[in-house]
Amino acid sequence: MNKRKRKAVIAGNWKMNMTPDEAVAMINELRPLVKGKRGCEIVLCVPAIDIPAAVKAVKGSRIKIGAENVHFEEKGAFTGEISAKMLLTCGVEYVIIGHSERRQYFGETDETVNKRVKAALNAGLKVILCVGEVLAQRDLGITGEVLSMQTKIALQGVTLDQLKNLIIAYEPVWAIGTGRVATPDQADEGNGVVRKTVEALYGKAAAEALTIQYGGSMNEKNAAELLGKYNVDGGLIGGASLVAAKFAAIVDAAQ
Ligand code: PEP
Numbered sequence: 001m002n003k004r005k006r007k008a009v010i011a012g013n014w015k016m017n018m019t020p021d022e023a024v025a026m027i028n029e030l031r032p033l034v035k036g037k038r039g040c041e042i043v044l045c046v047p048a049i050d051i052p053a054a055v056k057a058v059k060g061s062r063i064k065i066g067a068e069n070v071h072f073e074e075k076g077a078f079t080g081e082i083s084a085k086m087l088l089t090c091g092v093e094y095v096i097i098g099h100s101e102r103r104q105y106f107g108e109t110d111e112t113v114n115k116r117v118k119a120a121l122n123a124g125l126k127v128i129l130c131v132g133e134v135l136a137q138r139d140l141g142i143t144g145e146v147l148s149m150q151t152k153i154a155l156q157g158v159t160l161d162q163l164k165n166l167i168i169a170y171e172p173v174w175a176i177g178t179g180r181v182a183t184p185d186q187a188d189e190g191n192g193v194v195r196k197t198v199e200a201l202y203g204k205a206a207a208e209a210l211t212i213q214y215g216g217s218m219n220e221k222n223a224a225e226l227l228g229k230y231n232v233d234g235g236l237i238g239g240a241s242l243v244a245a246k247f248a249a250i251v252d253a254a255q
Contacts, residue, residue, distance in 0.1 A: 007211050008040035008227070008254045009167055009234035011066065011128060012241025013096060018046065020053035026244055027057040033248035034063065039255035040234060044241065045096050045128070048082055055091035066094030069102060070125065072115035084123030095120050096236070098130045098154060100173045110153035117154050121162045128167045128236060129154050130215070131194065135174040143172075144193045151197040160202050167211045168194050169236040175216025177238055184225045184232075187214040191231035220249035227254050 018026065023046055034042055045066035046054045054065050071081035087095060097120060098113035113129070120127050131150040133143045151168065158166070170190040175182050182190070191212045199207035214226050215236030226232055234254065240246040 003230055003233070006209060006233045009043060009128075009211050009213060010040050010247075010251050010254050011043035011045060011094065011096075011167075011169075011213065011234070011236050012247055013045045013068065013099070013215075013236055013238050014047060014050075014242060015068070015101070015238060016047060017242055018050055020050050023050040023054045024057045026242070027054060027063065029244035030063065030248060031058075031061050033244060034251050035061070037251050037255055038062070040251060042251055043094050043128075045094060051087070051090050051092060064093045065091060066096060066126075066128065067092050068096050068099070070095045070097065070116055070120050072112070072119040074119075084120050084125050088124060092125065094126045094128055096128045096130060096169075098150075100130060100132055100134075100171060100176055104173075110150055113150075113154045114156050117166075118157050121158060121165055124165075126165045126167070128169055128213070130169045130171050130236070132171040132173050132176075132190075132216075138172065138174065143190065147190060147193045148197045151194055152201065155198075155201060160206055163198075163202060163206050163210060167213060167234070168198070169213040169215045170194055171215035171236060177217070179217050181217040181219075181222050181226075182214070184229050187216075187226050188229035188231045190214070191229070191233075195231055218250065220246045220253070223250040223253035 043064045067087050097116045102108040133146040137146045195207045211233040213234040213236045214232045218235040219240040
């Protein structure tokens with residue numbers, strides 16, 4: 001398949017940054033910078049508290065708003081959690097699931113990632129599923145096995161039809177927030193493993209059509225080279241997504 005036929009998606013992950021006022025100011029700065037940039041979908045995944053302000057601020061633009069997590073139950077005694085329906089009714093389109101920081105600091109497992117993915121897709125959210133190896137796994141030479149296992153478990157029970165609302169982000173954990181970016185070849189190779197795994201589960205056509213992002217210290221300087229790789233269809237961007245000019249430059253690189 002021609003890579004150009006796949007949907008390129010540039011998504012920001014703000015993590016625990018930005019008050020609602022700061023969110024609106026950043027979006028107001030970003031809007032004119034990305035106007036008319038139709039070569040990729042543009043998503044900002046923001047803290048839950050920022051969602052209403054951010055949804056209002058992007059109205060009339062092509063920027064979509066995402067959340068950074070979602071709970072797998074529909075409602076009930078889950079203090080501090082947010083359901084897919086709550087996100088949807090606030091105007092959220094995307095949700096990040098399985099980010100390594102959730103896995104590392106908040107007890108997220110492959111099994112709970114799978115539950116969240118199914119709940120989000122069943123409710124009608126678009127999912128950005130994160131997979132990635134830690135440095136010790138890379139050093140052991142088991143990156144491929146780790147990516148394949150995380151992908152397979154996360155997608156258990158997900159139908160072929162639901163894949164159209166799924167993006168996978170390959171994020172080597174050692175490259176997240178460290179400034180240590182994967183080489184373009186490493187990114188292409190990791191994304192390629194994810195694509196092969198999806199092919200084994202759903203067939204070649206589905207795997208070739210799937211948007212697979214790279215994430216891990218992507219910035220305005222290295223984006224073009226990373227995004228030029230055959231298997232890299234976009235980026236999930238942390239630090240550089242907090243600055244309108246930097247994020248817009250990455251969007252430019254995806255055109
Ligand atoms: C991320 O949070 O998913 C990420 C890739 O962060 P950073 O770009 O800061 O490495």
